[in-house]
Amino acid sequence: MSEPTCRACRGRSGVVVLDLGPQPACDYFPRLDDPGPDPQYPLAMWLCSGCGLAQLVADPTVPAEPRGAEPxxxxxxxxxxxxxxxxxxxxxxxxxxxxxxxxxxxxxxxxxxxxxxxxxxxxxxxxxxxxxxxxxxxxxxxxxxxxxxxxxxxxxxxxxxxxxxxxxxxxxxxxxxxxxxxxxxxxxxxxxxxxxxxxxxxxxxxxxxxxxxxxxxxxxxxxxxxxxxxxxxxxxxxxxxxxxxxxxxxxxxxxxxxxxDWRVLQCLQRESQAQAGGLRAWLVAQRAAGRTVLGYGAASRAVALLRLAAVDRTLLPAVVDASPAKQGLRMPGTDIPIVAPDQLARRRPDVVLLFVADLQAEVRAAFPDVEASGGRWVDAQLASSSHAGGSAGLEQGA
Ligand SMILES: [Zn+2]
The missing domain is CATH 3.40.50.150 (Vaccinia Virus protein VP39)
Incomplete structure (x- = not known):
């Protein structure tokens, strides 16, 4: 990859601080019956040494996002x-x-x-x-x-x-x-x-x-x-x-x-690997314990996390999302379907893995059935961290 040109100062000197490799477009949700493979594009963050702007290296994707529900x-x-x-x-x-x-x-x-x-x-x-x-x-x-x-x-x-x-x-x-x-x-x-x-x-x-x-x-x-x-x-x-x-x-x-400082920003690379490994280990542990887990929030940040953790529907059978535009589609780069919130009541998950922490208060109030039937909301980042360090403890989402 040739050295990028800064999107702000036009400088040509900088450092790639986070490289997630090829990733599917996080705003293109394929239909559930589209078997893929989904097109993938490089996804990396570059820090300009001239002006200090952290930026996307290249982006050949065309934004096509279904308008999400406004949190x-x-x-x-x-x-x-x-x-x-x-x-x-x-x-x-x-x-x-x-x-x-x-x-x-x-x-x-x-x-x-x-x-x-x-x-x-x-x-x-x-x-x-x-x-x-x-x-x-x-x-x-x-x-x-x-x-x-x-x-x-x-x-x-x-x-x-x-x-x-x-x-x-x-x-x-x-x-x-x-x-x-x-x-x-x-x-x-x-x-x-x-x-x-x-x-x-x-x-x-x-x-x-x-x-x-x-x-x-x-x-x-x-x-x-x-x-x-x-x-x-x-x-x-x-x-x-x-x-x-x-x-x-x-x-x-x-x-x-x-x-x-690029050396400080490179902690994001280590964090990505630790969280992805941690999420996978956490999901495997949930399955082994016989617990049903559903995801909540088909957000862009969930796409990269699920991809990097190599999660499929055997570990996470569905991701719930309130946006009607996303229902009937699947998470990019995986076979995990996106389903409507009524599935929370129907499937009675033991754990709902929340990919958008800012939604926590909103979803707990909107879907009281989850906790009323013994289920828990768990922040995906906390779940990932709980296993990244080898801790067996499950983080309480509340
Ligand atoms: Zn710059």
Whole structure:
């Protein structure tokens, strides 16, 4: 494989930090009667030595994802985020807003309209430009960020929300890597990308979504509400031109955790092997104990995990998913069918392996029958970890 070109700074120097080998497209769910084999594509993460952006090496797949059910956790987080940004005074009544959304849901537009903001037509400038998990879907990161920055009206704000690379590394979320997600941001790399467009991060908020999600607000450097005597390095904070204490501590934390260091990121490779082996051992142990296991959440992160663990329907007879578009299909690269939630009541599993931890509160409330009939919800990552280290103990999902 020739050295990639950075999607942001165009540098040619970097290191592959996670290589999952050939993987099926995680957003193409074949029909259950399609025997395969499913086409596979290389799946690897490369860290640019120039700007520090972790990114997808290549992606020949075409996004074809059936629109998944929007998790309640995503909706709640959007409400929380909008409230916090409003409290910071960044959502004035009557302001114009443009949104770059994610195909996974979580739009802010309805919430912003409720607060008196009005959306502008495509391409128009806006006082508030919001990107909720949208930017990572752009193959050309430099062009995509420049487009968003250009749409920020003078004095306006750019709000970028992303799943933090620091979270991915510290929580061992190696299977966040997927086709169609071209960039995995640290605040450090994003700050460098913003600087190219003449923007600086001003403040940030952290949310528990996906284990750690960051919302960064950035403004054009020339828009600092400052006079000529007021532009020194000490002029920081929400009213200045530089990052506030929250951003500065976020950047300092990333220096400590080493999120820009390829040697640190390579822990994701070891984590992938340990978790895949651990999941397989856990499923074998469940089968040996005579327990029925069903999966829940036909998400992209489940695809790579099941593939790497070489799980088939003899170990996991089905994955339940609430999205009608996915039912009657199977998990890519495996023979495991995707079934409707009514199967939870019908099959009465002893254990439901939850592939999307953020869904836990939602599914426990939606499907009380599981626990009422003696079953348990178990986080797939915890199950994988419980056997990765040789521990025989089953992790309680609650
Ligand atoms: Zn770069």
């Amino acid at each position: 309640a956790a995503l909706v709640l987080q959007a409400q929380d985020a909008v409230r916090k940004v409003a409290e910071a005074g960044l959502l004035p009544d009557g302001a114009r807003v443009a949104e770059y959304g994610s195909p996974h849901g979580g739009s802010w537009l309805g919430l912003l309209r409720d607060r008196g903001l009005r959306s502008v037509p495509d391409g128009d400038q806006a006082d508030v430009v919001v990107d909720c998990f949208g930017l990572m879907h752009a193959p050309d990161q430099r062009a995509a960020l420049a487009e968003r920055a250009a749409r920020v009206a003078p004095g306006g704000v750019l709000l970028l929300q992303y799943h933090s690379l620091d979270t991915i590394v510290s929580c061992g979320q190696w299977n966040a890597l997927r086709h169609g997600h071209y960039a995995y941001y640290s605040a450090t790399a994003l700050a460098a990308m913003l600087a190219v467009s003449g923007f600086s991060a001003r403040t940030a908020w952290r949310f528990e979504l996906y284990g750690g999600t960051i919302l960064l607000s950035a403004q054009r450097d020339a828009d600092g509400r400052t006079g000529p005597d007021d532009t020194g390095p000490d002029d920081t904070g929400p009213d200045g031109t530089g990052p506030d204490d929250v951003v500065r501590s976020l950047l300092a934390q990333e220096v400590t955790s080493g999120v820009g």
